[in-house]
Amino acid sequence: MNIAYPIGGFFLGVYIFFKGLIWLKQKRLIENMPTSKIRSLAMGLVEVFGEIVPAGKKMLNCPFSGKECVYYRYKIEEYRSSGKSGHWVTIKKGEKGIPFYLKDKTGMVLVNPSGARVEISNPNLKNRFDSGFGRDPPELVKKFLASRGLNFENFFGMNKKMRYTEWFLSLADKLYIMGTAQDNPQVEDATARHGVEDVMIGKGSHEKIYYISDRHEKDLLKRLGWKVAGGIFGGILLVIGCLLLIFLNFNML
Template identity: 30%
Template sequence: MNVSSWLVTLNGDEITLYLIAASAMMLACLGLVFYYLRRARLIEDMPTSRIRSAAQGYVELIGTVSRSEMAEMVAPLSGIPCVWFDYKVQRYRRAGKSGHWHTITQGTSKQCFQIDDGTGTCSVNPQGAEVITEHSRTWHGDSEMPRYRVRNNNPILRVLRGHRYRYIEKFIYIHDVVYALGHFQSSGGGRQIPSHHELMGAVIREWKQNYQQLLQRFDSNNKGEIDLQEWEQVRQAASKEAEIRHRRLSNMPTTYTLSNTTNKRHPFIISTHSQRKLSEKFRCYAVVSLITSLFSGYFLIILADKL
C-alpha cells in the first residue's frame, strides 16, 4: 500500500492526529538543528586552554588520560580496566508479532580521572557530563548478568541459544586522548587563601569552643575568666597560629579540576573523539534533523490537503 492509498483510508479524526504528530516532529527536529549547530560552533570557536595557565571558568581542554593513585576501575559487565564506564542490560520482550529491547538495569561510573596535557594534570569529575566515546562493546547472553565476557553478535546463534539479554558497555581507557569542555577551577598554590585577619578570627573561634582549655592556657591570675590583658595574649597567640596556617596553605600544591557547569548554554562534554571529528558529528546530526524536519513538513502538507 502506497502513501496515497493509505491516506484515502483515513478519516477526519485520524488525519487530525497525524497532523498534530507531524507538526510536533517538524518543530522538534528544527529545534535539534539549531541545538546541534550551536554545539558544533562552540567546539569550533572555543580556544584550547593549557591546564597550567587556564583561566577560571568555562574552558576547553585536551589531554591524555593518565594513571592516578586511585584504585584501578573495571567495567561491571566485561571486567575491562578503564577510567570511566557506562553499562546497560536489556531484555528482549515480544509483543504480538513484534518485539523490543527493554532496559532492566544501567549505570554510569562517577569516579574522577586525570588528564595530562604536558603542562599539568587536571582531575575530571564526569558526573553530569555528556560523554561521547568511540569505545563500546555489545554482546548477548541468556542471563541478567553475563556469564561470558566476550562478544557474541551472530544473530543465528542468538536465536538458537535463546539469548534474550543484551549487554552494552562504553568506556574511556587509560592513555586515551580526551577532549573536554567544562568548568575549570584551580586551588592551592597560594590561591584563595583567607587573609591573616580571617585566619586569626577562625583560630580564636576554634579556641573558644573549648573554653576550659582556653582558661588553662591564658588565665594566669586564676580568676576563672579571661580579662582584657589576657585577651591581648590570646590575640597575639592566635596571630602567630594564623601565620603558621597561612604558610602551610601557601605551600600546598596547585590542583586543577574540571566539572559540570551551572550555565545551561555551556554544555559539559567529555569525548575521546578529536575536536574536528566531534564538530563534524554534531553537524551531521544537524543535517539529519533538518532532513527529518523537511520530510515531516512535506507529510504535513499532504495531510492538510486531505482535510
C-alpha cells in the same frame, strides 16, 4: 493509513528541528573556543585535549567485562516480540565515574566527570554481551543482574533474549573536554607548587555545557555539522511531509 503515524511524525519533526538548533549552538561554541594548554589553564569555561591518567590507586571496574576504567555507562535491553515483529526495550541503564587526571604535553589537571555528557564512539571502548535460548550471560553480568534485582530468566526458567552493553573510558584514552575550570576542593587555594594542581575541571554553576568525548575536535565538529544539517533540514522536511499526509487524509488539499 493510520493517522497516528503522520501526527507522531509531525511532533518528531518539530523535536528534531529544535534539537538541530541546539546542536548548532554547541557547534558554534566549540568552534569559537580555542584549546588551552593544561599548564596555563585559566578559571572558567575551557577546552582541553589530553590523555587519561589515574588520580589514585582506586579504579572502577566495568560492570560486564570487569575491565579497569575511570568511567563507564551501561545499558541492559530485553527483546520483546509482538506477533511477527519485535523490538529492544531498555530495562536498566546507568553510569559511574571517578575523578581522573587529563594530561597533555604541558601538565595534568584533575577532571571530575560527574554531570558531564560523555560521548564514546571508539568501538574498542564498547563491549556487548547477550543471552538467549540455551545461552547464559557471562558470570559478571549474572552477578550484576542479581545485585540489581534483575533476572535473565523468564517465569518458566528459560533464558530471555537480552543484551548487555557497556561503554568505558580507560587509562591512556585520549579525550576532548569542554568544561569549567574551577577550584579543586581537595587542595587549598593558591597552594599549587606545580602547574594547576589546585584546579579541577567539572560542571560549572554558570556554564551549562560540560562535554567529554573520545573524538578529536575536528571529527567532533564534522559530526556536529551533519547533525545540525540533518536536524534542521530533516526536521522541516519531516514536519512538512507529515502535514501533507494529514491534510491529504482529511481531503484538505
